[in-house]
Amino acid sequence: MNNTVTDTQLLECKDCGAVNRIALEFLDKKPVCGRCKATLTTPPWIITEANFTSAVEQSPLPVLLDLWAPWCGPCRLMAPVIDQLATELVGQVRVAKLNTDESQGIAQRFRIQGIPTLLIIRNGREIERMVGAYPKAAILQKLREVL
Ligand SMILES: [Zn+2]
DSSP, X not given: OTTXXXXXXXXXXXXXXXXXXXXXXXXXXXXXXXXXXXXXXXXXXXXOTTTHIIIIITOSSOEEEEEEOTTOHHHHHHHHHXXXXXXXXTTTOEEEEEXXXXXXXXXXXXXXXXXXXXXXXXXTEEEEEEXXXXXXXXXXXXXXXXX
């Protein structure tokens, strides 16, 4: 286990511009800039078939998973909302995105009928889904209801 390479994410600080290399395991823990100590903007986790088990099913936090595709207009409308939620919910909910064109097996497994679809997954199990584009307030409301 110890000889695996730790996955990291590069995050640019909005305050000072420093590029911070953050281990994935710390993305959920409100990472701060190494130079100026500002809280870093955390992006959604990018999920593929390769990391679905470790990053979603085994996540210690509930996961909000956005299933999308590049050709889907409503998905592109949702993208900035998902980005905002990733930072606002850091430490509470792991916000993640899965491109259904690239990971069709997972889309089939969850019987995704249309996109965008948002799945709320806790302890590896789907506990809620929202089909279609929703405003941020509706997504937050749903999270409050089910978590
Ligand atoms: Zn900084």
